[in-house]
Amino acid sequence: MKTIVFFNLAVMPYHVAVFRALIGKGYRCVVYWWGKAPKTSYRAPAIDGLVQINRFDFGDARSLYADAARWSPVCVVSSGWADKGYNRACAIFKRGGTPTLAMSDTQWRGGRQWLNRLLSPFRHKRYFDYIWAAGILQYDYARKLGFDSSRILLNCFSGDTETFLKVPLDEKMRTYPHKFLFVGRFAEVKGIDVMLKAWNKISDKKGWSLELVGDGPLKETFRKEYPDVIIKDFMPQSELAKEAAESGCFILPSRFEPWALVIQEFTAAALPIICTRQCGASRHFALNGYNGYVVDAEDVGGLAAAMSKIINSPVETLITMSKRSRQLSQSVTPDFVADTLLSILS
Secondary structure: OEEEEEEOOOOOHHHHHHHHHHHHOOEEEEEEEOOOOOOOOOOOOOOOOEEEEEHHHOOOHHHHHHHHHOOOOOEEEEOOOOOHHHHHHHHHHHHOOOOEEEEEOOOOOOOOHHHHHHHHHHOHHHHOOEEEEOOHHHHHHHHHOOOOHHHEEOOOOOOOHHHHOOOOOHHHHHOOOOEEEEEOOOOHHHOHHHHHHHHHHOOOOOOOEEEEEOOOOOHHHHHHHOOOOEEEOOOOHHHHHHHHHOOOEEEEOOOOEOOOHHHHHHHHOOOOEEEEOOEOOHHHHOOEOOOEEEEOOOOHHHHHHHHHHHHHOOHHHHHHHHHHHHHHHOOOOHHHHHHHHHHHHO
């Protein structure tokens, strides 16, 4: 069986969806990862064809490379370039002729990234044959790093669309749920405070409610300060799909998101979307006035206006937005992500 080696920081549900697709195409996925997913309690299930190895079982890049090389991988995929050991192991694979790729959700923002641009010939281009970008903003950064367009792949991420595409629309056509849904970490960068201020500005909510799902340092603070807001703990994808079935609009008010895969997942669940344009995935899965509304980060008034538009929209408009969301979500699937990776082997 042919093997693909992945150097990951974490293993998340969207990774597992792509691993399943690759395994279905006859590949074994060997994943080195940090042993504890940062900022989440998720743990990947045991799957035939998926091997998970703790990256910190190896003290240096050479021992990491030696262990990964025993699988004779057809290519090596690294989760960015934050782990120096991964980078160095990729450089050894690259010198030996094994294709190496760096997945990237990083947007070009200037500042210290100018140093990366200057040093790319000695770093990024020494480690990796390809940059595998999440979307157009990440493609722009890869070009600035000096990678030729022929050495940049797109669509490195897909949500677990299979799970969320199962959310039915039929019941919503009869009784549309009057609930806004947020899913994510309770952290400042997520802009939850902005959303809650916007929510309080709406005087006539017409029976709509607001529900927040996730974990994080600000959770108990929000629970105490906003007792009328529903707050639930982190839950698996299958449970989130049930929440989506009982919701009428998904909101992501983040101050900044390099990508925000959750937008795609809830478009797959056929929800209208309100998000900030600072979310990288908004360019791909949220079109202002088409399947929801896109606002600027920290714009309380703009967010309140967008929420009010959803509240005051007729059911027919919300159903149309829901169908459009689902259509947009299917532009990238786990199967398509897998085929994109395999295209470099053809």
